[in-house]
Amino acid sequence: MKVALLFLGLVCLSLANEDVLFAAWKAQYNKEYAAEEEPIRFENFKASLDRAAARNARGSSATFGLTKFSDLSVEEFKNMYLGYRPSEKRTDIEVHTSNVEAPQTFDWRTQNKVTPVKNQEQCGSCWAFSVTENIESMYCMAKQMDCSTLAPLAPQQIVDCDTTDSGCEGGDPPTAYQYIISAGGMEDNSNYPYTAQDGTCNFQSNEVAVSISSWKYGTQNSDEQTMQNNLVAVGPLSICVEAQPWQDYTGGILMASDCDTQLDHCVQLVGYDMTNATPFWSVRNSWGADWGESGYIRLQYGQDTCGCADECTFAVI
Numbered sequence: 001m002k003v004a005l006l007f008l009g010l011v012c013l014s015l016a017n018e019d020v021l022f023a024a025w026k027a028q029y030n031k032e033y034a035a036e037e038e039p040i041r042f043e044n045f046k047a048s049l050d051r052a053a054a055r056n057a058r059g060s061s062a063t064f065g066l067t068k069f070s071d072l073s074v075e076e077f078k079n080m081y082l083g084y085r086p087s088e089k090r091t092d093i094e095v096h097t098s099n100v101e102a103p104q105t106f107d108w109r110t111q112n113k114v115t116p117v118k119n120q121e122q123c124g125s126c127w128a129f130s131v132t133e134n135i136e137s138m139y140c141m142a143k144q145m146d147c148s149t150l151a152p153l154a155p156q157q158i159v160d161c162d163t164t165d166s167g168c169e170g171g172d173p174p175t176a177y178q179y180i181i182s183a184g185g186m187e188d189n190s191n192y193p194y195t196a197q198d199g200t201c202n203f204q205s206n207e208v209a210v211s212i213s214s215w216k217y218g219t220q221n222s223d224e225q226t227m228q229n230n231l232v233a234v235g236p237l238s239i240c241v242e243a244q245p246w247q248d249y250t251g252g253i254l255m256a257s258d259c260d261t262q263l264d265h266c267v268q269l270v271g272y273d274m275t276n277a278t279p280f281w282s283v284r285n286s287w288g289a290d291w292g293e294s295g296y297i298r299l300q301y302g303q304d305t306c307g308c309a310d311e312c313t314f315a316v317i
Contacts, residue, residue, distance in 0.1 A: 018042075018045070018046055018049065021045075021049070021066070022042055022045050025045065025066055025070060025071075029068050031071065041071040044070070044071050044072055044073050044076075045070050045071050047073070048066065048067075048069075048070040048071075048247075048248060049066070049070075051064075051248055052064040052065050052066070052248045055245070055248060055258065058257070058258075060252070060254070060255050060257070060258050061252050061253040061254075061255055061278050061300070062249060062251070062252035062253055062254040062255065062258060062298075063249075063250045063251050063252045064248040064249060064250060065248065065250045066250075067247065067248060067249070067250060067291060068288075068290060068291060069081070069247045069248075069291075070247075070248075072247070074244065074247070077244070077247045078244060078264065079124070080122045080123075080124065081120070081122070081124065081126070081243075081265070081287065082124060082126065082243055082244065082264040082265045083120075083123070083124025083125055083126045083127055083168070083169070083170035083171065083264075083265070083266075084126065084127055084170060084171075084172065084240050084263050084264050084265050084266050085127070085165070085166060085169070085170035085171055085172055086172055086263065086311075087164070087165075087171075087172040087174055087175045089174075090174055093174070093215065093216060093217055094216050094217070095216065095217040095218075095219070095220045095226075096216045096217065096218060096230055096234065096314075097226060097229070097230075098226075098229040098230050098232075098233035098234065099229070100229050100232050100233040102228050102229050102231075102232045103232070104273075104274045104275050105271075105272070105273045105274065105275055106231065106232055106271050106272060107270060107271030107272075107273075107282055108137065108231075108235065108236045108270045108271060109270055109271065109282075112140075112146040112147050112148055113137050113140050113141055113147055113235060113236060114133075114137055114147055114236055114268070114270050114284060115133060115136045115137070115140075115147045115148075115150060115152060116152075116289075117284060117285070117286070117288065117289045117294070117295030117296075118132075118133070118152075118155075118286050118288075119286065119287060119288035120155075120196065120286045120287065121196035122196060123159070123167075123168035123196040123197060123198075124168050124169055124170045125155060125158075125159050125167065125168055125171075125196075126265050126266045126267065126286055127165065127170065127171040127172055127173055127176060127240075127266045128155040128156075128158035128159050128162075128165075128171065128176055129155050129266070129286040130173055130238040130239075130240070130266035130267055130268055130286070131155075131158065131173045131176040131177060131180070131238055131266075131315070132152075132153050132154070132155040132158065132186070133236070133238070133268045133284065133286070134173075134236065134237065134238040134268060134313070134314055134315055135153060135180070135186065135210060135212060135315045135317075136150055136152065136153055136210075137235050137236040137268070138212070138234075138235055138314060138315045138316070138317050139210045139317055140235075141234075141235040141317075142317040151188040151189070151190060151209065152188060152189040152190075153186045153187070153188055153189060153209060153210060154186055154187045154188055154189045154191065154192035154193070154194070155189075155194060156189075156192050156193060156194045156195055156199070157183075157186055157187055157192045157201075157203055158171075158176050158179060158180070158186075159198060159199070160198065160199045160200060160201045160202065160203075161179065161183065161201035161203045162175065162176055162179035163179075164178070164179060165179070167198040168196075168197060168198050169198075172240075172266075172311075173215075173238045173240070173266055173311070173313050174215065174313060177212065177214075177215035177313070177315055178215075180211075180212055180315075181212060181213070181214070181215075183203060183205070184205050184208055184211055185205075185208035185209070185210055185211030185212070186208065186209060186210050186211070187203065187204065187207045187208060187209055188207075188209040191204070191207045191209075192207075210317070211317075212315040212316060212317055213316050213317065214315075214316045215313055215314065215315050215316060216313065216314060216316060217311075217312060217313055218230040218231075218234070218237045218239075218312035218313060218314055219309050219312045222304045222307075222309040222310050223309060224301065224302060224304065224308075224309045227239075227269070227308075227309050227312050228272060230312075230314070231269055231270075231271070231272070234314055235314065236268050236269060236270045236284075237268070237269045237312050237313070237314050238266060238267075238268060238269075238312065238313045238314060239266070239267060239268070239269045239283070239308050239309070239311065239312045239313075240263045240265065240266040240267075240307070240310065240311040241259075241263060241264075241265055241266070241267060241283075241299075241306040241307055241308050242259050242260050242261055242262045242263055242264055242265070242306045242307050243259075243264060243265035243267075243285075243306065244259070244264060245258055245259045245306075246259075246265075246285070246292070246297065249291075249292055249297060250292070251292065251293050252298065253276075253278050253280045253298045253299070253300055254297060254298065254299050254300065254305060254306065255278075255300045255303075255305065256300050256303035256304065256305040256306075258305075258306075259305065259306040260306075260307075261304060261306065261307030261310060262307070263307050263310060263311060266311075267283050267284060267285050267286065268283065268284040269281060269282075269283055269284075269308070269312070270282050270283065270284050270296075272301060274301065278300060278301075279300070279301035279302060280298040280299060280300055280301050281298065281299045281300075281301055281305070281308060282296060282298055283296060283297050283298070283299055283308070284296050285297055
């Protein structure tokens with residue numbers, strides 16, 4: 001079913017019967033709707049098919065098709081899953097530079113310094129997830145440990161307790177780091193489980209699992225070479241991007257021409273490959289492993305694709 005649906009979604013978008021595709025897609029993703037909602041979702045689904053077909057026709061290195069978000073309007077998708085809300089840029093925070101000689105290819109996943117893909121669900125908490133993922137990786141780096149043995153940290157703590165940011169309505173990594181510093185650290189997810197909704201702060205300082213001392217910018221002026229050097233020297237980095245076109249992404253390398261640079265989402269940068277015909281960044285998302293390339297996306301290197309080098313940060317353990 002899944003293979004057939006993917007084939008239809010990518011190759012026969014303009015030819016396949018939309019009713020058949022919709023029924024197969026609903027079965028794949030276990031979707032059921034009330035009678036009055038069904039036609040709304042079907043119209044959104046048809047718009048997704050048209051949008052993906054148009055994007056594929058432009059000849060990108062990425063492929064676009066049916067995803068688990070195909071029953072959402074563009075506005076619904078933006079409101080539910082894109083939660084970057086910029087704060088005032090700090091000018092007193094150091095921009096870290098490294099003189100490391102970056103190799104042609106690099107990926108922190110091969111060194112077990114990246115935790116498993118998470119799922120923020122229908123909550124604009126990407127900023128909290130991006131920070132959580134960065135701190136997990138920075139802790140693994142500092143302790144020289146395998147991230148597979150690390151108990152996942154609690155993005156819900158940031159969603160509930162960071163009063164500068166706005167929980168599921170969005171936020172910004174720099175202010176999230178500041179909250180974590182002021183709180184004294186983060187609990188792990190088993191103590192403060194994720195609910196995908198705003199809640200009352202229930203932080204317990206005696207349950208802190210990881211603390212940070214400060215944070216830094218990983219680049220400035222969209223300088224991808226500095227970001228590349230810092231990725232190798234420091235570890236996996238938090239970055240923010242424009243991800244609205246990612247609603248229909250199914251694989252391949254997303255090109256700079258596929259998106260703009262109006263930041264609306266935060267993720268984790270884990271690697272790159274300069275030897276590929278189209279050099280690319282490897283980016284971990286927080287929409288579950290059933291999206292994109294097992295939860296990841298590749299972005300064209302050297303063109304500030306989707307604004308990937310516009311806000312890059314990392315925590316200091």
